[in-house]
Amino acid sequence: MVLDKFEKRIILITGAILSLFIFSMLYGRSKYNDLPECLPFDKTYTEAKVTKLDENTYQVFAVAQMWQFQPSQIYIPVGSEVDFFLTSKDVVHGFNIAEKNINMMAVYGNINKQTVKFDKPGVYKITCHEYCGVGHQNMQAEVIVNYPAK
Amino acid sequence: MQLSKSLRRVIYWELGIPLALLSIGIYHGLMQVIYRAGVLQQPSFAKLDYYQGLTLHGVINAIVLTTFFAVAFGHATIAFFLKKEPNKKLAWLSFWLMTIGTLMAAWAMLAGKASVLYTFYPPLKAHPFFYLGTALLIVGSWIPLFDWSRLYRQWRKENPDTKTPLAVLGTLVNFIIWFVCTLAAAYEVLVLLLPWAMGWKQTVNVTLARTLFWFFGHALVYFWLLPAYIMFYNFLPKLAGGKLFSDLAGRIALFGFLLFSVPVGVHHQFSDPSITKGVKIFQSLLTFGVAIPSFITAFTLAASLEYAGRKRGAKGLLGFFGKLPYLDQNRYLFAYMISGLFLFIFGGLTGIVNSSSELNAVVHNTAWLPGHFHMTVAGPVFLAIIGMSLYIYSKNSGKKVFMPKVAVIIPYLWVIGILIFSTGLSWGGLLGEPRRTNLGMTYLNPKNELFTPEWVPTTTLALLGGIIMFIAGMLFLVVFFGTMLKKQTEAAMLEFPVSENLHNERRIPLFDSFKPWLVTMAVVLVIAYVPAFLDATKNPGPGAPRFTPDNPVPVSTTLKTDALQTPALGDKTASAATVNK
Numbered sequence: 001m002v003l004d005k006f007e008k009r010i011i012l013i014t015g016a017i018l019s020l021f022i023f024s025m026l027y028g029r030s031k032y033n034d035l036p037e038c039l040p041f042d043k044t045y046t047e048a049k050v051t052k053l054d055e056n057t058y059q060v061f062a063v064a065q066m067w068q069f070q071p072s073q074i075y076i077p078v079g080s081e082v083d084f085f086l087t088s089k090d091v092v093h094g095f096n097i098a099e100k101n102i103n104m105m106a107v108y109g110n111i112n113k114q115t116v117k118f119d120k121p122g123v124y125k126i127t128c129h130e131y132c133g134v135g136h137q138n139m140q141a142e143v144i145v146n147y148p149a150k
Numbered sequence: 151m152q153l154s155k156s157l158r159r160v161i162y163w164e165l166g167i168p169l170a171l172l173s174i175g176i177y178h179g180l181m182q183v184i185y186r187a188g189v190l191q192q193p194s195f196a197k198l199d200y201y202q203g204l205t206l207h208g209v210i211n212a213i214v215l216t217t218f219f220a221v222a223f224g225h226a227t228i229a230f231f232l233k234k235e236p237n238k239k240l241a242w243l244s245f246w247l248m249t250i251g252t253l254m255a256a257w258a259m260l261a262g263k264a265s266v267l268y269t270f271y272p273p274l275k276a277h278p279f280f281y282l283g284t285a286l287l288i289v290g291s292w293i294p295l296f297d298w299s300r301l302y303r304q305w306r307k308e309n310p311d312t313k314t315p316l317a318v319l320g321t322l323v324n325f326i327i328w329f330v331c332t333l334a335a336a337y338e339v340l341v342l343l344l345p346w347a348m349g350w351k352q353t354v355n356v357t358l359a360r361t362l363f364w365f366f367g368h369a370l371v372y373f374w375l376l377p378a379y380i381m382f383y384n385f386l387p388k389l390a391g392g393k394l395f396s397d398l399a400g401r402i403a404l405f406g407f408l409l410f411s412v413p414v415g416v417h418h419q420f421s422d423p424s425i426t427k428g429v430k431i432f433q434s435l436l437t438f439g440v441a442i443p444s445f446i447t448a449f450t451l452a453a454s455l456e457y458a459g460r461k462r463g464a465k466g467l468l469g470f471f472g473k474l475p476y477l478d479q480n481r482y483l484f485a486y487m488i489s490g491l492f493l494f495i496f497g498g499l500t501g502i503v504n505s506s507s508e509l510n511a512v513v514h515n516t517a518w519l520p521g522h523f524h525m526t527v528a529g530p531v532f533l534a535i536i537g538m539s540l541y542i543y544s545k546n547s548g549k550k551v552f553m554p555k556v557a558v559i560i561p562y563l564w565v566i567g568i569l570i571f572s573t574g575l576s577w578g579g580l581l582g583e584p585r586r587t588n589l590g591m592t593y594l595n596p597k598n599e600l601f602t603p604e605w606v607p608t609t610t611l612a613l614l615g616g617i618i619m620f621i622a623g624m625l626f627l628v629v630f631f632g633t634m635l636k637k638q639t640e641a642a643m644l645e646f647p648v649s650e651n652l653h654n655e656r657r658i659p660l661f662d663s664f665k666p667w668l669v670t671m672a673v674v675l676v677i678a679y680v681p682a683f684l685d686a687t688k689n690p691g692p693g694a695p696r697f698t699p700d701n702p703v704p705v706s707t708t709l710k711t712d713a714l715q716t717p718a719l720g721d722k723t724a725s726a727a728t729v730n731k
Contacts, residue, residue: 004653006453007396014445021438021502028508029431035507038426041691066702086423090704091274091697092356094421094515098582103511105421107356108273108694112423125602129515129584131201131267133274133699134193137592140600 036104037113045085045111058082064093064106067135078121078146086112094129121146153644158546160241164222165539168215175210176623178203183616187609188594200588201265208268214252216374217291219535223377224321231315234301244293251286254279265699272354273694278347281339288332295325313657316400317384323404324376327411331369338362353693357424361686364415372411374527378534387649389484390474392458394649399450401661406443408667413678420510424689429682434507482558486537489561490530497525518579521572533561536626548642552632563622571615578608
């Protein structure tokens with residue numbers, strides 16, 4: 001099998017680009033490690049609530065259902081780190097805080113989890129981005145970071 | 151060569167039925183951009199609901215059209231390159247199974263009983279006919295593989311030392327991928343969903359269903375793509391007036407797809423619960439393995455086109471791009487293929503983002519995704535399908551193409567439409583615009599409290615591009631069905647513009663036999679998917695009851711009062727709770 005010299009070059013280039021991609025991915029993973037976490041199902045997460053663990057750490061048990069999120073408004077102070085635990089009461093829903101790259105699926109009988117820090121005040125929209133029936137386009141909630149002061 | 155009347159008929163119907171249905175698919179494509187841009191601010195139009203239309207759009211365009219075409223094109227390539235015709239009865243049996251399945255699913259969707267989108271994620275429940283119809287369509291498309299394999303083995307016996315024609319290798323690889331991946335879809339549909347939808351089983355493991363679906367769902371995109379690749383390798387160089395740079399490269403690429411098509415499906419589930427990070431990262435890395443056949447193909451095709459351009463008198467480094475037969479009416483297939491390849495560059499680039507487990511969080515389930523896959527499945531795949539359907543029909547029937555000038559312009563019009571459309575969607579996706587959402591009712595309705603002004607320019611661009619795509623699509627249907635209505639003027643012959651090879655490459659047995667590759671495929675699959683299926687069975691809690699899209703209360707088969715609670719959620723999990731603390 002004789003390789004054409006241009007083919008040899010393209011194979012080298014492909015190898016180099018692939019290594020770059022793979023390196024970037026592994027680097028991204030080691031630096032941020034923010035893929036949704038794999039938790040076994042636990043009934044306690046199926047009741048929506050916000051828990052303050054300490055000054056700057058909050059736990060949110062978010063429950064998605066046709067066609068709203070519970071809690072629908074989450075108030076937290078600036079600089080808080082929030083663990084979002086997510087499940088669904090019915091069909092599959094999405095949970096996207098676009099500004100913070102929080103992006104999870106809410107699945108019945110399953111618990112999803114991502115952690116994020118809110119450094120800046122503002123209203124962060126949580127949008128359902130998975131089709132969940134006729135009311136899907138109404139399904140949005142808010143994380144209110146120190147606004148209005150509360 | 152001249153095909154038998156029976157095979158010719160099978161092929162006509164398998165090209166004609168999905169293209170006729172495509173009119174419904176394309177109509178709903180147009181409707182979606184209209185709703186999404188906020189022009190329509192209502193749940194339905196002309197008695198068809200947005201999500202019903204979205205389901206029709208996805209199922210018809212992405213499953214029915216592609217499957218029918220792959221089978222028809224497979225019959226044509228096998229018959230043409232092996233000079234052996236598939237078995238008549240089996241070809242018709244496959245046709246009828248696919249057609250009846252399609253009609254069943256179409257009825258369920260049009261009746262509004264299956265507005266569950268083409269991914270049909272449970273616990274949204276569709277009418278049982280939707281699942282049964284899909285299963286029949288799939289099973290029908292399996293039959294030819296076994297018949298073609300028989301013909302191939304026969305041919306191999308008669309020609310032990312000849313290289314398998316590249317197109318035959320491609321068709322067989324494609325249908326092997328299809329058979330393997332659809333086993334998961336068949337299991338999901340027949341074992342998990344159908345008994346549950348019928349009420350024989352009360353709950354379904356949603357994560358397992360999703361994992362099975364994506365085992366099928368990503369290989370599906372290669373099943374769409376490989377017929378286009380077969381055309382790119384075998385016909386494009388000839389159409390351009392040149393030769394194929396390397397036939398061996400094509401073989402390596404095809405076997406590469408055999409390895410990397412299936413064990414990557416979890417990259418659709420990066421945002422899912424209950425699947426460990428390790429499985430996600432591993433399959434994300436495997437996804438990048440597809441870069442190898444893709445780069446090989448990009449190089450080989452560009453080199454073949456360069457050779458063609460230089461033969462036509464091109465000078466300089468990139469001068470060959472100016473010398474290709476872009477508007478040659480006698481080679482309209484070239485226009486369809488080159489347009490598709492151009493779009494595929496952007497399809498590939500956007501795909502790198504989705505398939506990276508970390509970057510995916512930025513775009514998952516946003517409008518970025520349809521922006522991406524309209525430059526793949528609605529790019530090279532769709533253009534190759536419609537161009538080749540027209541070509542096969544016209545050659546096989548001895549009829550000249552209706553409005554040949556228009557036929558050659560259509561792909562360029564489509565490219566312009568897609569580029570605008572996908573720019574709008576990709577931009578919107580980066581701003582968090584969700585896909586699969588009737589935006590017009592809320593987010594794009596200035597009177598609604600959810601109104602999001604950032605998505606006005608993005609959805610407007612998508613609307614503009616969508617209108618151009620609609621026009622191009624409709625023009626194609628006029629050309630295709632116009633050709634059908636013409637009278638036969640030439641001898642009805644099936645012929646393909648087959649490329650010669652530039653280099654005289656010897657047969658290398660490793661790249662001309664299936665066994666070693668099938669074994670490797672199985673090993674990679676087991677390594678990649680056993681942990682995923684274990685996760686999907688072990689980690690989830692109770693299964694989910696049935697829901698219809700219009701009601702938060704599950705469909706109850708027993709007591710009505712039970713239904714007001716969410717039944718079953720969290721019964722068996724007290725122990726898990728303590729472990730977790």
